[in-house]
Amino acid sequence: MLKIRLARAGKRNMAFFRVVLTEHTAASKHGYKEVLWFYNPFSKEFKLKDLEKIATFVGNGVQISPRVEKLMKTNEIVLPKAK
Numbered sequence: 001m002l003k004i005r006l007a008r009a010g011k012r013n014m015a016f017f018r019v020v021l022t023e024h025t026a027a028s029k030h031g032y033k034e035v036l037w038f039y040n041p042f043s044k045e046f047k048l049k050d051l052e053k054i055a056t057f058v059g060n061g062v063q064i065s066p067r068v069e070k071l072m073k074t075n076e077i078v079l080p081k082a083k
Contacts, residue, residue: 004057005065006039007032016040019068021057039071046075055079 020032
């Protein structure tokens with residue numbers, strides 16, 4: 001089963017996160033299939049790549065982790081309906 005979740009990156013005490021598409025059994029740092037967007041918790045910067053692509057993944061049964069859902073709600077990101 002595929003999941004959309006956070007993968008930590010950056011150096012010590014200066015972390016940023018990638019929101020990645022990965023297999024739910026794989027380690028979050030390695031083996032992800034695609035980077036969907038970036039999140040920097042220090043500057044609260046949220047860089048989206050393609051929102052429609054994420055909507056198609058979710059429409060095909062990919063689950064979103066609770067933390068990513070919370071980030072989407074706080075940044076007021078609404079997924080468009082998949083065709």
